[in-house]
Amino acid sequence: xxxxxxxxxxxxxxxxxxxxxxxxxxxxxxxxxxxxxxxxxxxxxxxxxxxxxxxxxxxxxxxxxxxxxxxxxxxxxxxxxxxxxxxxxxxxxxxxxxxxxxxxxxxxxxxxxxxxxxxxxxxxxxxxxxxxxxxxxxxxxxxxxxxxxxxxxxxxxxxxxxxxxxxxxxxxxxxxxxxxxxxxxxxxxxxxxxxxxxxxxxxxxxxxxxxxxxxxxxxxxxxxxxxxxxxxxxxxxxxxxxxxxxxxxxxxxxxxxxxxxxxxxxxxxxxxxxxxxxxxxxxxxxxxxxxxxxxxxxxxxxxxxxxxxxxxxxxxxxxxxxxxxxxxxxxxxxxxxxxxxxxxxxxxxxxxxxxxxxxxxxxxxxxxxxxxxxxxxxxxxxxxxxxxxxxxxxxxxxxxxxxxxxxxxxxxxxxxxxxxxxxxxxxxxxxxxxxxxxxxxxxxxxxxxxxxxxxxxxxxxxxxxxxxxxxxxxxxxxxxxxxxxxxxxxxxxxxxxxxxxxxxxxxxxxxxxxxxxxxxxxxxxxxxxxxxxxxxxxxxxxxxxxxxxxxxxxxxxxxxxxxxxxxxxxxxxxxxxxxxxxxxxxxxxxxxxxxxxxxxxxxxxxxxxxxxxxxxxxxxxxxxxxxxxxxxxxxxxxx
Amino acid sequence: xxxxxxxxxxxxxxxxxxxxxxxxxxxxxxxxxxxxxxxxxxxxxxxxxxxxxxxxxxxxxxxxxxxxxxxxxxx
Numbered sequence: 001x002x003x004x005x006x007x008x009x010x011x012x013x014x015x016x017x018x019x020x021x022x023x024x025x026x027x028x029x030x031x032x033x034x035x036x037x038x039x040x041x042x043x044x045x046x047x048x049x050x051x052x053x054x055x056x057x058x059x060x061x062x063x064x065x066x067x068x069x070x071x072x073x074x075x076x077x078x079x080x081x082x083x084x085x086x087x088x089x090x091x092x093x094x095x096x097x098x099x100x101x102x103x104x105x106x107x108x109x110x111x112x113x114x115x116x117x118x119x120x121x122x123x124x125x126x127x128x129x130x131x132x133x134x135x136x137x138x139x140x141x142x143x144x145x146x147x148x149x150x151x152x153x154x155x156x157x158x159x160x161x162x163x164x165x166x167x168x169x170x171x172x173x174x175x176x177x178x179x180x181x182x183x184x185x186x187x188x189x190x191x192x193x194x195x196x197x198x199x200x201x202x203x204x205x206x207x208x209x210x211x212x213x214x215x216x217x218x219x220x221x222x223x224x225x226x227x228x229x230x231x232x233x234x235x236x237x238x239x240x241x242x243x244x245x246x247x248x249x250x251x252x253x254x255x256x257x258x259x260x261x262x263x264x265x266x267x268x269x270x271x272x273x274x275x276x277x278x279x280x281x282x283x284x285x286x287x288x289x290x291x292x293x294x295x296x297x298x299x300x301x302x303x304x305x306x307x308x309x310x311x312x313x314x315x316x317x318x319x320x321x322x323x324x325x326x327x328x329x330x331x332x333x334x335x336x337x338x339x340x341x342x343x344x345x346x347x348x349x350x351x352x353x354x355x356x357x358x359x360x361x362x363x364x365x366x367x368x369x370x371x372x373x374x375x376x377x378x379x380x381x382x383x384x385x386x387x388x389x390x391x392x393x394x395x396x397x398x399x400x401x402x403x404x405x406x407x408x409x410x411x412x413x414x415x416x417x418x419x420x421x422x423x424x425x426x427x428x429x430x431x432x433x434x435x436x437x438x439x440x441x442x443x444x445x446x447x448x449x450x451x452x453x454x455x456x457x458x459x460x461x462x463x464x465x466x467x468x469x470x471x472x473x474x475x476x477x478x479x480x481x482x483x484x485x486x487x488x489x490x491x492x493x494x495x496x497x498x499x500x501x502x503x504x505x506x507x508x509x510x511x512x513x514x515x516x517x518x519x520x521x522x523x524x525x526x527x528x529x530x531x532x533x534x535x536x537x538x539x540x541x542x543x544x545x546x547x548x549x550x551x552x553x554x555x556x557x558x559x560x561x562x563x564x565x566x567x568x569x570x571x572x573x574x575x576x577x578x579x580x581x582x583x584x585x586x587x588x589x590x591x592x593x594x595x596x597x598x599x600x601x602x603x604x605x606x607x608x609x610x611x612x613x614x615x616x617x618x619x620x621x622x623x624x625x626x627x628x629x630x631x632x633x634x635x636x637x638x639x
Numbered sequence: 640x641x642x643x644x645x646x647x648x649x650x651x652x653x654x655x656x657x658x659x660x661x662x663x664x665x666x667x668x669x670x671x672x673x674x675x676x677x678x679x680x681x682x683x684x685x686x687x688x689x690x691x692x693x694x695x696x697x698x699x700x701x702x703x704x705x706x707x708x709x710x711x712x713x714x
Contacts, residue, residue: 011655033687040680041655044672072676235696236679 003027004034011041017049020057024086028381029391032246039080039249047090056567060256062091063110064119065099067126070238074121077242077249084406085257096237099126103154106161117256118158119168121248122151124175124228125239127198137182137190144198152205159211163485166259168252169206170215171199173227173244208412209466209484213255220247254407261470261481264388264408265362265421266340267304268353270371271315271322274392274399275334280317280325290331293396298333300400308418309409310340310360310425314352314369319344340425349376350383359432360425361532363473368408372396415464417509424533427505445614448503450537454546454619457498457513462487465498465513468529475512475530475540475575478598479566490515494526495621499543501534508533514547518621523551523605525561528572540571542615544579545608550619552605560584560602576601579609643708650704653684663705670704685711 003026010016016023027038050057062078064071071093082089092113094102099120102110110118130143151169158167174195182188199218206214221227225243233239257263272279275298278288290298305311311334315322322344326336336342341359343352349371357364365386371377377389390402411418431448438444457465466484469476482490490496499512512530516523525547530540551559561581563573581601611617643663650656654677658670667673682698689711701707 008652008655012651012657036680037653037684040653040677044655070676072674073679076676076680231695232679232682235699236675238676238679242683 002034003030004038007038007041011044016041017045018053020045020050020054020083020088021086023083025381025385027080027084032243035080035084036077036242036246038083039076039078042079042083043076043091045079047088050088058087058260060087060089061113061116062089062119062252063094063102063113063115063117064091064121065094065102065110066121067097067099067123067129069121069123069126069240070096071098071121073238073240073242074119074245074249077246078252081246081249081253082256085253085262087253087256087260089256097126100150100154103167104157111162115165116259117166117168117252118162119252120151120154120170121240122170122172122202123240124172124178125233127172128178137187137194140191141194144194148198148201151202155205155212159207159485163211163489164483165211166255166483167212168215168255169202169212170248171202171217173217173221175228177228177230209463211483211485213412215248215251215255217244217248217251220244220251223247251407254410258407258410258412259470259481261467263411263471264309264368265366266310266312266356266360266368267301267403267409268312268314268356268367268369269301270349270373270376271313271317273372274370276329276331277396280315280321285321285325285329288325288329290329290333291396293399295331295333297396297399297403300403302333302338304409305338305422306419307409307414308421310422311338312356312360313339313342313344314349314356314371315342315344316346316349317344340422341429348379350380353380353384353387359429361428361535368403370399370403372399411467412470413463413467415467417464417467420509424506424508428533431503431505442614445537445612448505448537448614450501450503450539450542450615452539452542452546452615452617453500454497454514454543454617455500456621457487457491457496461498461510462491462496464510465496465529468510468513468531469527472512472529472531473566473568474532474535474571475528476566476569477525477528477572478562478564479569480527480564490526494518497619497621499530499539501537501539503537511539512543514543516547518551518554518556521556522558522560523547523554523556525559527562538612538615540575541578541609542611542617544575545611546617546619548579548603548605548608550621552608554621556605558602559605560600563599563601564597565599573599573601579603643705646704646708646711649684649688650681654680658704663708664703666702667704681707 006026010019027035030038047059064074075091075093078089078091092110094110102108103120127147131139155167179188179191182191203214205212225247226241227244228239229241269275276288276290276294280288301311322342323336326332341356343356353364353367353369357367364384368388369380370390372392380387381389388408392399392402435444463484466482466487469480469482487496495516495518497514498510501508501511511534514525515527517526548559561576581603584600584602644660647658647660647663651658656672662670682693682695686693697710698707701710
């Protein structure tokens, strides 16, 4: 049964909300038209109904404002594209031509929806409003300039008035039937220039992580999406083509995923048929061919790797043979050292993926699996639902397009830390080998020379700390995802401490953060976010012990700590309990004592736990005073 | 497309509606769950199903599914 048919039958039977987690899989391989059909059905679902069945569903609150485009026309494509990623959009569409009022009036119904994403759909017709009845390129240039000023003011006001919400703008395609109305080629070129300057001006408004993002639709139209629909525009007042709206909604869904920090971390590649033509086992190392299509894919993979994507190989072959071929084959762009790990063997691939994830300390939900064999893809799709599996087909020239189609590795902002990730994982592998050599775990820990420094975050730290809140799961105390602006705000009103860690294999850099509200009698740890990369070295224990001591030394009698069950962060609760925190229970029942499932743990600051002896740690609450570091260091050792 | 009943089945399936044959002559605005955007999707669906372009202006101003069916049948 096709996925669309099943979506329709579930809807007709009234079971679509109950089956929502499965919808993602049903939409997996639908073509554009079927996906549009599914969107129409899905847009009829009330978000509350889905939440009643599945309270953990990731809801994204969205408002849609537009000029001449019809806001409601975006709702169905959004429903389909968000569902493809397991998210649920809660959409309020604005009025026709309501964009300016809706985005500036704090009392508009759209503002009351408190959107995570405030979409402002810009279209070529709205941009051109204000042209005289007959017009020249100079008129167009003036009107475009005025439009850009207006949009820049909307963006500035949004950033100021609506922290926590992201305004989403888009570049606007230049329509052929607009350009062709200028007959002389010099004027047409002037219009083209003015239009591109307008486009560049829009893109300059983009501040990912600070509340404004501009989606570039040029690549969407270049990939074949028609921008306008003259028939629907003239007769029905809906001038944008469904293909453009679908492409737009797809980019919005990728953005929503990136804002949630749901960025895939590792690309797992098949070898035979995917990176070269032929099979190593049957054809031998001289028989496999790296053609132009394979080189194109390999070049794209290398490009991803240069930006911090981990690249792994998963192949049914003999490992030594694979390594030899990677070293010696003259046509390969990717070499042995480009792969963070190589899983070669004859077992089922989903099991190999689980081992790769374990080795890298990732969940299988952080993997993207690329394989030219349909049976392998189906196996992985059914065994590991969280792993992304792009739908390749038999044409290798299309593999790169398919790999990049869903923005799996998109991120708001790439940090130096991201770029250094592959090297960090190579260190991690060296550490793992040492652990295997030293059978005594304590001796292994002592041999690492772990050093941890905790200090107030400085301005350059803030984007990385926002990224940590977005990307950490296991050691994220409340699951809160904060933008750079929100982190900055917290640093102003409370204390945000950055955690830096290093050992003899290298410096992990800024690997975590503590969000503290220090009050005279009581400190509150409102969130803790620690990268999984530091796991296994008891660094989290050292940090918490040092924090208790620092609170005591500052005169506070009690340290409270927040925790919210995200389904992935039980480790934080265990950490609190291990350090003598207990849930506060004003209701005398289950300790679930705050709004929104917030748990509050507390302990007296007296008698902190000793930090683990293999960790050298210092903590300071003042960024600039060296003396305080030593004081903090003293406190951290529990004296 | 033979009868208006077939159009109603198509609407139910494609647009997720639950209409009955008796709804054929009801004003579109009175159909439970109807909104004007669905009409745009319906035009695309009908053009795909029949393989022919429809007179969009006429379909947009049609007042009932029976009238839309007449336009589809007339093409």
